[in-house]
Amino acid sequence: MVDLLLRRARVADDIDPVDIAVTNGVITAIGTDPPAAATVEIDCAARVVIPGLIEPHVHLDKALLDGRAHAPDDTLAGAIAITGDLKRGFTATDVADRARRVLDSAIVHGTTLIRAHPDVDPIVGLLGVEVLLDLREEYRGLIDLQIVAFPQEGILGAPGTLDLLREALRRGADVIGGCSYNEADLADCHRHVDLVFDLAAEFAVPVDIHADFADDATDPRFALADYIAEATQRTGLGGRVAIGHVTSLASRPSHERQATMARLAAAGVAVVPLPATDMHLGGRADETAVRRGIAPVRELWAAGVTTAYSSNNIRNAFTPYGNADLLDIGLFLAQTSHLSSPPDLRRVLDMATVDAATVVGVADRHGIRVGADADLVVLGTHRLADALLDRPDRCYVIKAGRVVARTTRVTEIVARPIAVVD
Template identity: 50%
Template sequence: MDLLVRNVRIADGKPLVDLATSKGQYVAVQPNLTADAARVIDAEGRAAIPGLLEPHIHLEKALLEQRMPNQSGTLAEAIRITGKLKAQQVREDVLDRSRQVLDMAIRNGVVALRAQPDVDPIQGLIGVETGLALAEEYKTALDLQIVAFPQEGILKAPGTLAMMEEALNMGASVVGGCPYNERTWEDTQSHIDACFALAQKYGRPVDLHADFADDTSDRRFAAASYIAQKAIDTGYQGKVTLGHMTSLGALLPEQAKPVIDLLQRAEISIVTIPATDTYLGGRKDQAAPRRGLTPVVALRNAGVTVTYASNNIRNAFTPFGKVDPLQIGNMLAHIAQLGSPDDQAYVLRMATLNAARAMGIGDRYGLEVGKQADMVILDTPMVANALLDLPPRSWVIKRGKVTFETRHEEKIHR
């Protein structure tokens, strides 16, 4: 055995267990295991959870806020500023900022990320190229999925579709999309059609930024039903992820229900982005400002898989962030009013099991024999304390190897 973790709590109210790994997988999960290993960790009763996941993040845009701040805090200014900055992207600078973000992620217990680099005539393929290089560089510490993401649109930015295909041939593993960033509803539909056609050609999953607005008065921001029906018609159930989905939250329950039911039928996973969406959303509301949030509770109640992510880190879209899913989960629990013990457990599942499903890695994920040996040991005695304490990550383990460790000795002086 390569690693043996003793005296760890993986379920509250149940005995401590030992977890043994070999060749990157769990080979035993049981109390009082009689075995030895190349390395033994005594967790001393600390809680452990599966490795945390970030299913939606923009690496090459990170850490740009101080270079050109978004003074108005609006989505329009964020897009304008980012367009200027990404036209000046330099490979080594992108790599340096991305490494800072990935190092933050590792320290916070993240074991896999889905990165969404822009693919367009402004930035070219620098985000994809650097992302693939980083995936190789960091392969022992985390898994990095690369999305071919057409931020500037496909029809609106001629040549983008060919660049997306080139990105897939380079090694990008997901077909991205930004259908609302087209000029007309008809072009939004064509954008979606093009993404599905490309995904089918290359046998890749689809991950679209969709319905990112305060309301659905513009049909470009009410594309969820069209996307869900497209997934069903093409046999892509369970292979589509949608990020943001804030305008869905502006609908009355009776209006939202048929859309949500169709999302459930299409087995679409939803990624809510609470930090970005609540920061940018509702800016024009003079009274009863909207939260600008995906309707998490309604989706959950309908059986739709919902997860969450950091999205942007310290840039024009989100001036805060440190790639900590527990911090974002705590924020989401407040905003979405998910405070009961059952709700908090659900929020933790959103960052683990639900995120794994959305990223297409659910078959090898979890604290079970035969699964990939990824876990985070938290400096707290109960799993339920994860969102309450936001505890230090005592050990982060990827494929049975420790990638980060810290021990805190605290003393209060009175």
């Protein structure tokens, strides 16, 4: 017997609604000839159904710190410094409580997988990793959690970090992270990248590096995308490497941008813009023609670079906004990147679903097709082209074939204009 049946689901704007059957957490049929019965049936009433949303770059351990301190200059350096001070007071209970609040919000907003980047450094040790390892089990069946061992304070500039990263991977971190710009000079930045790739090879894990997070590339530490592409090709890790931010790319001359993006595409390096953070911290010294500081999404698409987006930080010194709603972030990305046509908006939606699945390595089992995991979201809108614009309710959030969240809302106009009688 079918476990779950979604009737009259809108999966594309150019075809009639279909029925989606799910058994044992997997999509088993899609079409207009549904099974006669199912354990659970949901009438989507021609509302849009999309694959589960995927956050490929979130800092759960540093979320919701906005009430504790504020970076006085709202710069990247200021955010790193003030958060470093706050980290000294972190406890397991504190980190877990804040992370749970974000995870719960993400689930309600339709996210079915998060790649989280907890800090690993001499300040907090492995605290963030240990908490997220526990939360990964606690939330199993509700949301998948990938854990990145992330050296926010650098590796060479923070002695002891390399050993901590290795221990994090031994304990079960899924991905090795990097912060390629946070070293003293270019040579150390290159060494940082090399050490990250050495750890990836040692533990057979993917790579996810914070890179090129500056207004421009005048400081060569913020122009390492080409070096990361070279390292990816040298180590044969194409398709398993992502770089986040990459904001300096937008400031480079067109021919340089095109050359770098061609190298990224050829090497199989994905790019993840983080628009809420990138635009908040970027352009702080610009007095005129203030830069947006977001990686050039349309050009990345044209170059064939796998591109997703994510929330990054939520309500802290890096990003004082957010509620773990990927559709909200997607709309902001569209608004700030000149992406407005229906095909553009559909592509932005894909960035948070099928493209993000490629970034985090689950593309083989994610999507709306027979054989894919039944991670699905029923939206309160009737056209995919409107999925961002309408800010729709997540009517049902389905993880592995089970409804894990729903939003029920009644909105109505209860008064009408009073007719004026002449």
